[in-house]
Amino acid sequence: MSDHLAPLPRQTLAGWHDFVATGNKDLLTPLLSEHIVFRSPFVQSPIPGRAATYLVLTTVVQIFENFRYGREFVAGTHDAALEFSATIGKWQLKGIDLIKFDDQGQMVEFEVMVRPIKALQVLGEEMGNRIGPELMRLKAGAAAAP
Template sequence: MIAAGDLSRLPELLHPQAVFRSPMAFTPYESAAAVNLILNTVVRVFEDFGYHRELAGTDGTDVVLEFSARVGDRQLKGIDMIRFDETGLITDFEVMIRPMSGLQALGEEMGRRLAPQLAAMKGRPA
């Protein structure tokens, strides 16, 4: 789905109470709708995105994917830490990114595109 740039099947892979833990926000976004919105937006923000390494837990419910990308002129590296339930649905999606300049560029662009929607999902005014 990532290689094709088409996340249209993502909703069927998300648990209804899936959680997204952003590298920019202290509190997580809690709902499949939030996870879907964030991931569908970030695939359009990232340029030259690619996964490089995959690490998996022994029981198959946890995976860590290492990636690199660019936002404007800022390079970044990161990891996606994904947890699945016993049926294979994504229950938790946590992202960590470095360096700070890449994270800031990503945060600014994601905020520009999603601030009102994400604030509403957390029950706050934009």
């Protein structure tokens, strides 16, 4: 098995880095599959759907300060792990974004892991304050959809 991303996922990953660097929300939507599943470090159950994932990702890039990616790991042709660091308030954090791509190159799974726990708690509080009710509504709507 090759450990090089296929061309379409590689193109999407480049688009992701452009979105993170610029904060331009218009760049994000075409990168996300309609059926993407987001796995948050705060909740056990996955968060389904493009709208909820878009909301989470566009909010978190506003919260993180000094965000930068470090190492990139590739498994097969459709999976990548991106190591990142950032600050939130007085807390330094490190994390990993685990991303799975479909054959069209869109993101179909996006999972985030963050440490240390205190930074994760502060991030969770900030996310809840900014988008908690809206995210719950989107999650409930996705669960009710056939």
